[in-house]
Amino acid sequence: MMTFFHSLMDRRPHSSLRTSTASEGRTARTTRLQRDRHGSTAASLEARRSNARLHRFLAALCAGLTVFATLQCVRAAIATQPIVVAVRNVAKGTAITREAVELREAPSDGSLSNAFHTLDDAVGLIAQVGIGAHDVLMSGMARASPVVPQGHTSIEVRLASVAGGLIPGDKVTLSSATMTDAEMQSGTPNVADMPNSTETPSGMANDMPDGGVDAQLRTICTEALLTGKPAKDAQGNTIAVFAMPPNEAAVVLRVQEYSAVIATIN
DSSP: OHHHHHHHHHHHHHHHHHHHHHHHHHHHHHHHHHHHHHHHHHHHHHHHHHHHHHHHHHHHHHHHHHHHHHHHHHHHHSOEEEEEEESSOBOTTSBOOGGGEEEEEEEOOGGGTTBOOSHHHHTTOEESSOBOTTOBOBGGGEEOOOOOOTTOEEEEEEESSOOTTOOTTOEEEEEESSOOHHHHHHTOOOGGGSTTSSSOOTTSOOBOTTSOBOOOOEEEEEEEEEOSOOEEOTTSOEEEEEEEOHHHHHHHHHHTTTSOEEEEEO
8 A cells, every 4th residue: 555655646746747838839829820910910911001001002993094085085176286386476477487386286276277287387487466375376366477479679778767657568559759750860869949948849738838848758669568577776766678579679778868758557
């Protein structure tokens, strides 16, 4: 009996040790499972967030593509045409440069039938009116730069009239108020027959009611073509370049040495 009792006592510690080891193993496995579960939960949450961001991006992309496709369909359904538009102000009488205009698309409309449709059509033309930025260039707003006709010559003419309204390409009548027919033939004025004389010059109109002289204009060139914008010389005189037949040019050159020359737009 004593031997059996001692044997039983010797085995108890070993049994407790095995029980303790098994308990520690279960605790470790539980801890690992908890860590694994926590890590899995965190990874799952991050994956869900990534998926949500991806879904939002794809939704925005699809919406953008839908809008783009719709606009393309609308654009294809509406016929357009190219038009020339000014991007800066162009003063009346100045040439239209390539930097002053650009080509834009506009809906086809009958009101734009007289617009310029290519840059080459507009560049180099002379503005007939003041053109503002963003204005559509219409055919009536500009015309081609004048070219000296065959058989004509160009001369500088000193004008007594205001030339602010003249634009290159205008055709004018040049007149003198002080030269008689005989003087125009000789090229030398008769000082005694000037309007401030007490005697009415030969070939001019009758005396005015107040006793003064009615100095009727005498045409010295019937159709002079303005080829450039008038400018001021060093003395402040208005100088304009006109193209005209040589015989009329010779008369104008003689007359302007002695009398005032006036331009009248035809």
